[in-house]
Structure formats: structure tokens, C-alpha cells
Amino acid sequence: MNNLKKIKIQLNGKKRQIKMGYNLKDLLKLLKKNNNKVAIELNGVIVDKKKYNKIILKKNDKIEIVQFIGGG
Amino acid sequence: MKDDFIIAKKKFKSRLIVGTGKYKSFQQSAEAIKASGADMVTVAVRRVNITDKKEPTLMDYIDPKKIIYLPNTAGCFNSYDALRTLRLAREMGGWKFVKLEVLGNKKTLYPNMIETIKSTEVLVKEGFKVMVYCTDDPIITKKLEDVGASSIMPLAAPIGSGLGIQNKINIKIIKEQSKVPVIVDAGVGEASDATIAMELGCDGVLINSAIAEAKNPILMAEAMKFAVMAGRKSYLAGRMKKREFGNPSSPKKNII
Numbered sequence A: 001m002n003n004l005k006k007i008k009i010q011l012n013g014k015k016r017q018i019k020m021g022y023n024l025k026d027l028l029k030l031l032k033k034n035n036n037k038v039a040i041e042l043n044g045v046i047v048d049k050k051k052y053n054k055i056i057l058k059k060n061d062k063i064e065i066v067q068f069i070g071g072g
Numbered sequence B: 001m002k003d004d005f006i007i008a009k010k011k012f013k014s015r016l017i018v019g020t021g022k023y024k025s026f027q028q029s030a031e032a033i034k035a036s037g038a039d040m041v042t043v044a045v046r047r048v049n050i051t052d053k054k055e056p057t058l059m060d061y062i063d064p065k066k067i068i069y070l071p072n073t074a075g076c077f078n079s080y081d082a083l084r085t086l087r088l089a090r091e092m093g094g095w096k097f098v099k100l101e102v103l104g105n106k107k108t109l110y111p112n113m114i115e116t117i118k119s120t121e122v123l124v125k126e127g128f129k130v131m132v133y134c135t136d137d138p139i140i141t142k143k144l145e146d147v148g149a150s151s152i153m154p155l156a157a158p159i160g161s162g163l164g165i166q167n168k169i170n171i172k173i174i175k176e177q178s179k180v181p182v183i184v185d186a187g188v189g190e191a192s193d194a195t196i197a198m199e200l201g202c203d204g205v206l207i208n209s210a211i212a213e214a215k216n217p218i219l220m221a222e223a224m225k226f227a228v229m230a231g232r233k234s235y236l237a238g239r240m241k242k243r244e245f246g247n248p249s250s251p252k253k254n255i256i
Helices: A024-030 B026-036 B079-093 B113-125 B138-146 B168-177 B191-199 B217-237
Strands: A006-011 A014-019 A038-042 A062-070 B005-007 B010-012 B016-019 B040-047 B068-071 B097-100 B129-134 B151-154 B183-185 B204-207
Touching: A014 A024, A024 A038, A024 A062, A038 B079, A062 B079, B016 B026, B016 B217, B026 B217, B040 B079, B068 B079, B068 B097, B079 B097, B079 B113, B097 B113, B113 B129, B113 B138, B129 B138, B138 B151, B138 B168, B151 B168, B151 B183, B191 B204, B191 B217, B204 B217
Parallel strands: A006 A062, B016 B040, B016 B204, B040 B068, B097 B129, B129 B151, B183 B204
Antiparallel strands: A006 A014, A038 A062, A062 B040, B005 B010
């Protein structure tokens, strides 16, 4: 029964189930990531930070969350 | 003597730019940056770790409000990936300064200049200040300048090789013909390499591996700071003429 309330998404190349109705802000909260330290690409399109709480995730959405790391 | 270092109308304190890769820890990376005196550091863009929620981040150790982040496109082998990476970097914090690096070969890590020029054109149109990693070819660097690069960054030698400047003549020609700052990027191995780059007239040096892979990275970071400063002053001072034979430093007259 619980499965009905969950949807499958692809997060950073890996399949994952999340609760239905989650927006991008909820997803970041779940992952304990700070809004200001990441950037998000949804189905190949970069998402404006201001819209994180307005975009509800849909089945089979492909999400990439990136951050800065050490590099030369 | 007034000697400002300006890239795309922004003034920088240090002519040394350092990378943040290959360090043992973020802590060591932060200490090395401090010792180097750099006010701009290169950073890479990668996927967040979705399994480790407590993973420390670079920003916890290096404050982007105090040190300017220069997002790079390391690991990108085509224009599409490079553009995607830098657009994501911009969304992360609104940075305009970026280091474009489109690689052409996994072994040599030599840049693919065709893809690099193409990417520079697009990024400039999108408002980025593009600092471009490139080959030490004066024709190519001129082309990069023509399409709007904010800085030309020819390699001294392949990335991470530590071989030092392989083609001093080309670096000198590139510097003399360029109107934008020329920064030697990649291939510096020790402090003297950085000094030579500056003595050739370059405006700055970008170093990662030579510091991070030194036995004592903090000490090497400091060495690089002084090496760049020494090279710059030596260049500005203007070296003496070379002679084929000896020329005494003490007067020849009134010898007892």
C-alpha cells in the first residue's frame, strides 16, 4: 500500500523512491543538503534556486544535484 | 611601485591562483591557500554524495565570500559538458569568473582547442568572464582573445606533470602579443618554475599539483607565493644585459 504513495526518480544517476508530492526543496532537506551550496538540473534543465519549493517531482524525473569540490 | 593585477576589470591581490584538488583534507587545502596568499582558487563541479548526509563540503572550509571561487570544467572532453558544468556553477552562486578547460586526450590531458574556442564564444555571449586553459600556441591564443577570453592560460607542461615551462619562447610571444592577462596554468613543478613564468612577463601563475603533491604542501604554498612575487619584481626591474665574458664588479682603478 505504501508504494502507491511513492514515485521512482533518477537521482545523480541512481534510481530512488521518494514520497509523492515532494518538491526540490523537500528533496534537499531529505538529503541534508544546503540550498546555497548546490545546483540542480531537472531533466536536463538547470533550475532557478528560487523555484525549488515550487517544483513538484514527477515519476521518472531525472535529477542531478551538484556541488563544488576541490579541483585544479 | 603600483602594479595592479586586473582581470576583466576586477582587481586581485595575488598573482598566484591556486587549485583546491589533491589535498589530503579540506583543512590542508584551506591552510595551503592561506599560506599561498591567493585570493582566487579553482574548484570543480561534481555530483553531491547522496548516501552520506554528513559529508563535509569545500565551502565549510573555504569561504566563497572571502576567496573567489573559479569553477573549472576539469574532466570535460567536449563543449556540451563544459557549458553544462559552468552553467550549473553559475546557478550555485552567481560566479562570473570561470576556468574553461576542454580536454582532448586522457593521457596527455592536452586541451582540445577547437572545442575550447567554440565554448569560449558561447560563454562570453552568456556573460561569463572566461579564463581559458590552452596550448602554448600564439595563433590559438590570439583567436581566444579575439572571441572575448578574459584571460589566456597557456600550459607550461601537461596538467599534473610538474615538468616546468617547456616552451619559454612561445610563452613570451603569447605574453607580448596579448592584451588580456596571460597566466601560466598547469605543469609548474617547483618554485623556480613559477619565477621563470613571471620573469617571462606573465601576469600570473595557476598552481595545484606542485603545492598539493609537495611533501609539505603548506611550505610549498608559501614558497610559490614568494616565487611569484620575486619573478614579478625581477621582470619589472628589468634584468641586466648578458655578456659572453667576465666583467669585474669592483673598480679597476687605484688597485694597490
